[in-house]
Amino acid sequence: MPARGALLHSLTAQEAGQAARARRRKRLTALLFVLPLLLFILLAFVAPIASMLWRSVHHPTVSELIPRTIAELQRWDEHGLPDEASLAVFAEELHALARKRQSGRLAEELNRAFSGMSSVVKSSARQLGRLQPEQLATDGVPTLLKAHRNWSRSEVWYAIKRAGMTYTYDYYLTALDLERHPDEGIRPRDTQIYLKLYSKTLTLALIITLLCALLGYPLSYYLASLPENRANLLLVLVLLPFWTSLLVRTTAWIALLQTNGVINSTLLASGLLDEPLEMLYTSFATVVAMTHILLPFMVLPLYSVMRGIDPSYLRAALSLGDRPLPAFARIYFPMTLPGLSAGALLVFIISVGYYITPALVGGTDGQMISNLIAFHMQSSNNWELAAALGSLLLALILLLYWVYDRFVGASNIKLG
Amino acid sequence: MNSTPAYYGFWQRLGRLLLKLGSWLVLLFLILPILVIVPLSFNSEPFFSFTEGMLTLQPEAYSLRWYQEVFTDPRWILAIKNSFIIGIFATLLSTVLGTCAAVGLAREEMPLRRFITALLLSPMIVPLIITAAGMFFFYSDFGLAGTYPGVIIAHAALGTPFVIITVTATLVGFDYSLVRAALNLGATPLRAFFDVIMPLIRPGVISGALFAFITSFDEVVVILFMAGPQQRTIPRQMFSGLREQINPSILAVATLLILTSIALLVTLELLRRRAERLRLAPAE
Numbered sequence: 001m002p003a004r005g006a007l008l009h010s011l012t013a014q015e016a017g018q019a020a021r022a023r024r025r026k027r028l029t030a031l032l033f034v035l036p037l038l039l040f041i042l043l044a045f046v047a048p049i050a051s052m053l054w055r056s057v058h059h060p061t062v063s064e065l066i067p068r069t070i071a072e073l074q075r076w077d078e079h080g081l082p083d084e085a086s087l088a089v090f091a092e093e094l095h096a097l098a099r100k101r102q103s104g105r106l107a108e109e110l111n112r113a114f115s116g117m118s119s120v121v122k123s124s125a126r127q128l129g130r131l132q133p134e135q136l137a138t139d140g141v142p143t144l145l146k147a148h149r150n151w152s153r154s155e156v157w158y159a160i161k162r163a164g165m166t167y168t169y170d171y172y173l174t175a176l177d178l179e180r181h182p183d184e185g186i187r188p189r190d191t192q193i194y195l196k197l198y199s200k201t202l203t204l205a206l207i208i209t210l211l212c213a214l215l216g217y218p219l220s221y222y223l224a225s226l227p228e229n230r231a232n233l234l235l236v237l238v239l240l241p242f243w244t245s246l247l248v249r250t251t252a253w254i255a256l257l258q259t260n261g262v263i264n265s266t267l268l269a270s271g272l273l274d275e276p277l278e279m280l281y282t283s284f285a286t287v288v289a290m291t292h293i294l295l296p297f298m299v300l301p302l303y304s305v306m307r308g309i310d311p312s313y314l315r316a317a318l319s320l321g322d323r324p325l326p327a328f329a330r331i332y333f334p335m336t337l338p339g340l341s342a343g344a345l346l347v348f349i350i351s352v353g354y355y356i357t358p359a360l361v362g363g364t365d366g367q368m369i370s371n372l373i374a375f376h377m378q379s380s381n382n383w384e385l386a387a388a389l390g391s392l393l394l395a396l397i398l399l400l401y402w403v404y405d406r407f408v409g410a411s412n413i414k415l416g
Numbered sequence: 417m418n419s420t421p422a423y424y425g426f427w428q429r430l431g432r433l434l435l436k437l438g439s440w441l442v443l444l445f446l447i448l449p450i451l452v453i454v455p456l457s458f459n460s461e462p463f464f465s466f467t468e469g470m471l472t473l474q475p476e477a478y479s480l481r482w483y484q485e486v487f488t489d490p491r492w493i494l495a496i497k498n499s500f501i502i503g504i505f506a507t508l509l510s511t512v513l514g515t516c517a518a519v520g521l522a523r524e525e526m527p528l529r530r531f532i533t534a535l536l537l538s539p540m541i542v543p544l545i546i547t548a549a550g551m552f553f554f555y556s557d558f559g560l561a562g563t564y565p566g567v568i569i570a571h572a573a574l575g576t577p578f579v580i581i582t583v584t585a586t587l588v589g590f591d592y593s594l595v596r597a598a599l600n601l602g603a604t605p606l607r608a609f610f611d612v613i614m615p616l617i618r619p620g621v622i623s624g625a626l627f628a629f630i631t632s633f634d635e636v637v638v639i640l641f642m643a644g645p646q647q648r649t650i651p652r653q654m655f656s657g658l659r660e661q662i663n664p665s666i667l668a669v670a671t672l673l674i675l676t677s678i679a680l681l682v683t684l685e686l687l688r689r690r691a692e693r694l695r696l697a698p699a700e
Contacts, residue, residue: 023525026525027525027527029523030521030527033517033520033521034517036513036516036517037514037536037576038536040572041576044569044572045551049542050550052553215442219443223439234443236681237443240450241450243680244450245633245651245670245677248674250658251654251670252670253449254464254658265465265466292449296446353544353546356655360655360658370545387549390550393543393545411533411581411584
């Protein structure tokens with residue numbers, strides 16, 4: 001900085017202005033080159049993800065279906081039953097929904113807030129729907145309370161009140177296996193589903209990363225010690241899987257691990273086994289297939305770092321009398337750490353968010369968090385919960401990405 | 417270095433031997449699962465494993481029936497067509513945008529360079545399930561879900577990071593005074609770009625395009641969430657095949673895909689050599 005300052009002092013004001021303008025122009029040119037892609041990525045990639053994050057806290061459906069009930073419930077102190085007037089408003093709104101044939105949506109929403117409510121809402125809506133509008137004022141509330149005993153439970157009304165909030169972080173509570181209780185506040189749920197799955201996902205990702213490091217390190221070391229043209233030849237055996245479709249590699253593992261697949265039939269034919277092993281559709285299959293798929297991501301950065309290490313360091317240590325293993329641990333290994341950490345971080349980042357392979361070979365035992373997100377997106381249609389689970393996963397990935405960018409540099413990812 | 421030096425002791429020789437053995441085992445672990453698919457795809461029975469006849473090399477145990485099935489099944493034909501249509505358009509889009517951006521990002525004057533680079537590379541890092549879920553909601557709002565443009569835009573976004581990385585690699589050490597010289601000599605900025613910068617970065621652009629293509633060609637999660645039945649691609653068809661009813665026509669497709677990746681690998685290697693020659697040329 002002082003050099004530039006000194007330079008500026010020796011310039012006239014006009015020259016300094018010209019230099020500043022030239023610099024601005026250069027900045028502008030650079031920006032103009034980047035701008036099209038920047039806008040494209042913001043619109044096609046960042047905005048969709050942002051809208052998903054928004055969905056995890058913004059949930060207006062219930063308050064749109066029964067707006068007046070939700071407004072009434074704001075007055076309720078969350079103990080006992082809401083007052084007669086509030087119940088009457090709800091009966092009226094449910095009646096209206098039943099007449100418009102929209103009670104199904106409310107049933108689905110409330111079922112998420114309080115399990116078992118789906119059939120309760122539907123049958124109550126049917127019974128209310130049979131009433132004439134002028135009967136509602138007198139018979140509405142009794143019909144409702146008679147339709148199901150759930151309508152006399154304060155927990156149900158509490159759940160409805162919570163579900164009616166337009167902005168909520170309740171989905172994050174669910175995603176973290178917490179629940180809200182009117183008296184005790186936030187407390188852990190009895191059954192832990194999501195935290196267990198997160199820890200399983202992290203454990204599997206860690207195992208896969210360790211396996212990749214254990215298999216990749218000696219291989220890279222061996223390749224780096226070969227003459228370059230021979231190493232390049234063997235590197236093809238690493239690059240071919242890297243370039244081969246993910247679905248192809250997953251298919252290969254299905255063919256290998258099936259009950260009557262290649263491995264089992266070989267072992268049976270050779271007499272090593274009496275009955276086939278159940279390997280496919282287990283977490284074992286997930287770990288093996290994903291290690292196979294991600295191993296090149298470990299080998300490529302490790303190999304390129306090891307290639308750059310001068311072997312004479314290790315030789316010098318040996319000729320100075322150090323024994324081979326300590327010399328390796330003290331001299332060579334520390335120099336390979338950049339490659340090892342780059343590869344390990346990349347493998348870990350990719351495996352934490354993996355979807356396809358666990359979905360195809362993992363069975364129920366080998367599922368990861370991504371698979372549950374897909375389940376809530378496609379089967380249970382609980383998009384808000386899917387978005388909350390996804391946001392937590394995204395936060396974890398971005399943290400790891402930040403670490404990766406700091407220590408490795410995002411644009412240094414090895415592509416072969 | 418390949419054979420152990422004469423001064424190595426017994427333990428060092430043993431260690432070297434074990435290293436070699438272990439490395440070959442890992443290499444076999446990498447390559448064998450892929451190679452196993454090829455003979456299995458010629459199975460004449462609808463199994464995913466070797467039959468007795470295949471092992472004893474009886475000719476009638478082998479057949480081309482699964483290849484025939486792939487090329488006559490309208491679903492596979494549509495999938496192959498879709499994969500190429502979506503792949504080619506997504507590649508064009510991401511190559512043009514990515515190359516342009518890489519040229520800008522290589523300039524030191526670029527404001528917020530590090531942050532913007534990380535942002536533009538993030539599609540490669542964010543789990544596909546999150547990208548796919550977000551895109552499903554967002555693209556539906558604009559009527560783009562279940563359409564070709566929607567899928568192409570989504571795949572282009574996923575492919576651009578690879579173009580940026582490969583083009584940036586060829587721009588390392590690029591001398592911008594060459595561009596200034598061209599401009600001083602009266603070239604238009606566009607001409608300077610195509611005549612001065614482009615020849616140098618061409619290998620990076622082409623390998624980036626190949627990466628972008630293979631990214632789209634291999635992508636299935638976004639397709640699962642966003643594409644309609646009309647946009648089913650090869651991996652999508654394989655995915656449902658593996659989930660619903662496994663039959664060896666998947667193996668036939670897999671074999672064809674392996675051949676495709678070998679072709680890509682060879683192309684990339686040739687490009688790499690060319691780029692190396694280009695970079696070394698001025699020094700010679």
